[in-house]
Amino acid sequence: MSGRSKKGHDKSGPVASDFRPSREQLLAFINENPDQAGKREIARAFGLKGPDRVWLKDTLRALEDEGLLERKAKKLVRPGGLPHVVVLDIFGRGSDGELLARPSETRDDNGPAPLVAIRMPRGAKGRAPGVGERVLAKVFPVEDAQGPAYTARVLKIIDKRRESVLGVVRVIADGSWRLEPVERRQAEYAIDADHRGDASPGDLVEAEPISAGRYGLPRAKVTRALGRMGDEKSASLIAIHAHEIPHIFPESVLEEAETAAGFDTGPREDWRNLPLITIDPSDARDHDDAVHAEPDEDERNPGGVIVTVAIADVAAYVRPDSAMDREAQKRGNSVYFPDRVVPMLPERISNDLCSLREGEDRPALAVRMVFAADGRKLRHTFHRIVMRSAAKLSYSQAQTAIDGAPDEIAKPHLETVLKPLWEGYRILKRGRESRQPLELDLPERRILLKEDGTVDRVFVPERLDAHKLIEECMIQANVAAAETLEAKRQKLVYRIHDSPSLAKQEALREFLQTIGISLARGAQLRPKAFNAILERVEGTENDVLVNEVVLRSQSQAAYETDNIGHFGLNLHRYAHFTSPIRRYADLIVHRALIAALGLGKGGITQAEEDRMAEVAALISAAERRAMAAERDTVDRLVAAHLSGRIGEVFEGRVAGVTKAGLFVKLPDYAADGFVPVSTLGDDYYIYDEASQALAGERSGRGYRLADPVEIRLAEVVPLAGSMRFEMLTEPKPLPGTKLSFHKAKGKGRVGQKRRPGQRAGRRK
Template sequence: MATRPPRKPRLGGPGPAGRDDRPPGNQGQRLPRAGADGEPNPLPSREKLRAFLRTATGRVGKTEISRHFGLSTDQRPALRALMAQLKEDGSIAPVGRRTVRHSATLPDMAALEVFGTDADGEPMARPITWEGVEKPVVYMRPERPGQPALAPGDRVLARITRVGGNKYEGRTFKRIGTGSPSRILGIYGNGLVEPVDRRARASWVIPPGQENGAEDGELVQAEPIPGGSRERFMGPKPARIVERLGRMDEPRAVSRLCIAAHGIPDEFPEEVIQAAERARAVPLGSRDDLRDTPLVTIDGEDARDFDDAVFAEPDGDGWRIIVAIADVAHYVRTDAPLDREAKHRGNSVYFPDHVVPMLPEALSNGWCSLKPEEDRGCLYVEMRFDREGTKTGHRFGRGLMRSAARLTYEKVQAARDAAEDAGLEKDHIARLYGAFEALLAARLRRGTLDLDIPERRVILDDQGKVLSVAPRPRLDSHRLIEEFMVAANVCAAEELERLHQPCMYRIHDRPSDEKMETLRSFLGGFGITLPPSNQVKPRDFAQVLDRMKDAPESRLISETILRGQSQAEYNPENIGHFGLALPRYAHFTSPIRRYADLLVHRALIRGLKLGDDGLTDAEAGGMQDIGEHITKTERRAALAERDAVDRYLAAYMADRVGAQFSARVSGVTRFGLFVTLEENGASGIVPMSALPDDQWLHEDAAMRLIGRRTGLTFTLGQEVEVRLAEAVPRTGSLTFQLMQGDPRATRGARTGVPPRGRQKITARKPKPGSEKRRH
């Protein structure tokens, strides 16, 4: 269920928690026009200017940009040239004659199409044209008196106001007709297609002769029939089925649904499959021979693509660590069919019942998988650390290795706990842990943000039925591999800088001012303060997590801090990695499943002159575009993976409708509450209609709802008892009801007039049959 934002104050006035919502540069903030040495501030880089425009809440011009970056009037020509470059490559879009906006944000006026309604029955819309992976959501304000309500498919020209993140509010300026989605993904039954998108509530009717052989219970793709009925009172709009995707009661049905819903490419072209099947073993040639080094792979029980192997031994009073990575660049040459398809996919996508790989199986599970007792080509880094975990040197090379064992996290942890060696030579496991403890000590000194949030593990039977959903265990063996991989990734970034080679950095910015204000308000409810936004460090969040680790609200606090962070991305321009507290970082360790790592491998090969299959000049020149593309594919994959888990959870919970659960309030909105179950982390909505009959006051800054008549208060993080009212596997939606008479509900002040910042919301009882329409 999409989260509807609070009403935004008028531009130019204070926003939530006193924050000024005017565009950056228009807030009366005086920034220096010259550096400490009297010289003008440097012109911002392309990425810094993009980042500024991305966070601006409206249109900005050269004056606002100059003020924000402290530029002088003499730098205006250079700024104009920089803005012209960004306009040419599509990074920013002109708005009027003198102002611009980031291309990933909506303009002040935009053409929208309504696609559904929120839990309060108010319409939600998306821009008709959008190039990004995830379209922004626009929450439409009520229509003027006398105007019919907006319905799915209606198109309007609307005035847009950004309210934070990827969410906007819109007010209709002019209706411009009715549109229809080009494709409808849904489940066919009784002559109707029910969309699987939880936000699209309208069904589509399939006239006789348009079924394409579809049977009840099948997942299908349909398209609207041109010229069909567009009148809402005439009932569902007509559509024809154009593709059948299999029955929903078959194994892998959920992953098929998510693949189709998110547009993930899952079939390899024949020429790509043939190229992978022509691959052969890597000869030793001029490679370093590592076959006598007892490198081992450590992965999950169900993993099949082993792309990293590790080794550690004492080195004086410190440690020598080798991390060897599958040599994917040997097989995937620049601009060959395998490369074009890998770039197109960007990454592998992992579902509970299925993997959509970046590379065909002949490579991902074959020649590029570091199987035990088989020769495999690799790129490796040999690293040396002192006893406190500080790196003293590193060296990269191209080698031939032979894995000594395929180990699992559980097997390694059990061997460590029992002081055994998992079938390896004496002290092999102990040496790995010794090196890990040194690296961990360095990480703790550095003060990183370690959000140890349990991952939900979905266990299925052979028929695809959910047997259980539980947190995945988090072991020291997991952390061991993570520390080794982080160290190798840092070395890759440092080496490419030393070699003056292009690098696809993994960057992570500090939280935005807006997110910091939200975090500050939330944590303030627990008596926790944070430094000013421009001074906050990862260790500040780490201290909060350590302080609250034994509190009942610890998981909620961890998840809220996670949601408050910026999203990591791939970029050839480095700004460091905030979460890891590292000045430079690049992904090097998983080229089987991430295209970014393959680029880093090629750059190392080119810089170290390790072969003729290194990074090309054309690739080096296109790194910015590639970075933006693979960032989008990564986020698309994350959405699809989360979507699949939500649907499996809903299927698992469908047999428990009517049961009661302990939960915590994980979201407070003007249309109800979101709750998360303590048992398995499942989340769902308590719509306003399921709250006690009252007039509810929404305090956005305090993140709570207060009942004016009953005095009941529901606050973020509060413990509640809920009853599962509805579970819809088709959409992955869960709906709960709060149990009446909860003794933990606190009474708030009763006032005749709602205080400033509150919004009056009257709970509405659902109409007969509305529960079926909710999702």
């Protein structure tokens, strides 16, 4: 028994005994073991059993309520803590020569990103990372509050970040050249005559900062001209370069795609006689999913339905560690802009060999799902098949056919394919209604461009039953994939969505109180609790406001190897399976299914399984990068579209409230601008976080999130995608805010205090 406790625990760790650990000991263990800080692991580490485990659960919940812990996946971490594996950007060196980095992903709570120190161990093999590079690393929290919050061990150097500036070349009055950076926070650069390269005035360029004298503007050297600013693709081009999105396929990848041979036919089932059809947007170029439904003839399942979903078998062409695979993993996903797509895979694969084209033989992975009449899934099976799509329909074609006006393409399939699909959807819908996923009503707007690439109009696409049908079929296929892999004990990448943190729940609770709605405290919230609130405000003046605030209370979805379920969809097991052409996560799941079910070549390898947690972190970061690039492109397009309308008045809605002012969204243009607090009037405005409002100190009147307002366009910077507005709508009473409560009680000033000599904001 030497060196061991009587319960078999190492003496170097927490020793199992009759005592319960203190709160400080629990926090210390969680801080030092971020990858082992689940309730079960903590109980095991301290030797807690029986009633002690109940005590532990209550203690951990109390620490969460006090804001000392928060839950991420199945683990408990200190607030603002990083996941154990994270993507870092190295930006400099510390006083001891160690590399300093910050997470490349933005935080959900918009707080400051923690500082990470990278200390390279002696004798480390391989090339050491340097300043300006992006790395995948394991991070470990440290107790020293004076230094970086974490240390890190580099797992992989992802890519070298360009030490360059993206901007537009301008010529000023004296004939000298300037570089106007895309990022407004960057300084303007001077460009000498011998450093202009092939650029012309008005070009979007990459430039490299060079040494400069003590006086005057910093100088830069043009390294590459990217195109004309104002050309049809300049907005997306800026986003691609600013967010470092890989968009040019290496020759080795293109060569591998062009020489790809036909798919392996064995072992595959021949399903070419099953009338699977694709239903996609009218402008879709690739088709990675096909669907079919039919009544279940089994007398033990009266009123039931069999739904089949077939997905393009990308794994038949893109093999682990091939050139295409490495590039796809680097990209993580396809990125969609209003004027172009940056695909994850070469077009030879995505738009040709793997696209489920009408009337052509294609390899696929299919799942056959049997549902009871009430929407419950009874069973499912996966198959590796050869299929032949019976028809290619758009959403509007399919919907119009069901509504009684089929065109020549849809008409032959109306009775045999479309009507059974809609009957299947009615059954799946019953299951969805019973499950009660989160039902936010926040329609997404799309930008339609003219031929010259400028904005034609912004519109909200009609939400058809055809969209909902395909969406629910895909959700059920994703669930089936996760369930099958779990049953086979096969490691996989889950699509997870955590429940709102306690801090966000409390903020939402405080806000709802300001409009007379209560939210239960302490209970484990489920989506139906939010749905009840959304139903209560539907059609009222608070409808948009509450939908916005509930959305902001939600966590961000991600890819993880540890499953916590999907809160928004209210599902216990969920994995992306249905879009391997455009998402690398789905390709991993396909390979896992092939290996787990013995479906032939192209299955997941041991090396892939060993790196799965790292890959999950990489593709989560790539997804957020894509979202930011898509959002920035829309902002620049709309800003350019409105640049000639300065001084005009628009109808808007308050989309964000900060101490510095208001963000106002223009619903007709899917973009927003800023109203500085200093321009709001002669009152002193106080930020009320709970009410999401700016309230005048003297009047108690102000502006709240989602308020409809009238604004004047005062300034536009198309290059940065930013707009500044002047508020025309007068402030209104704000019942329920802290300021109004204190004024009603005669308690005077509350909240933010004015600094000595500070003047109240006045309208300019």
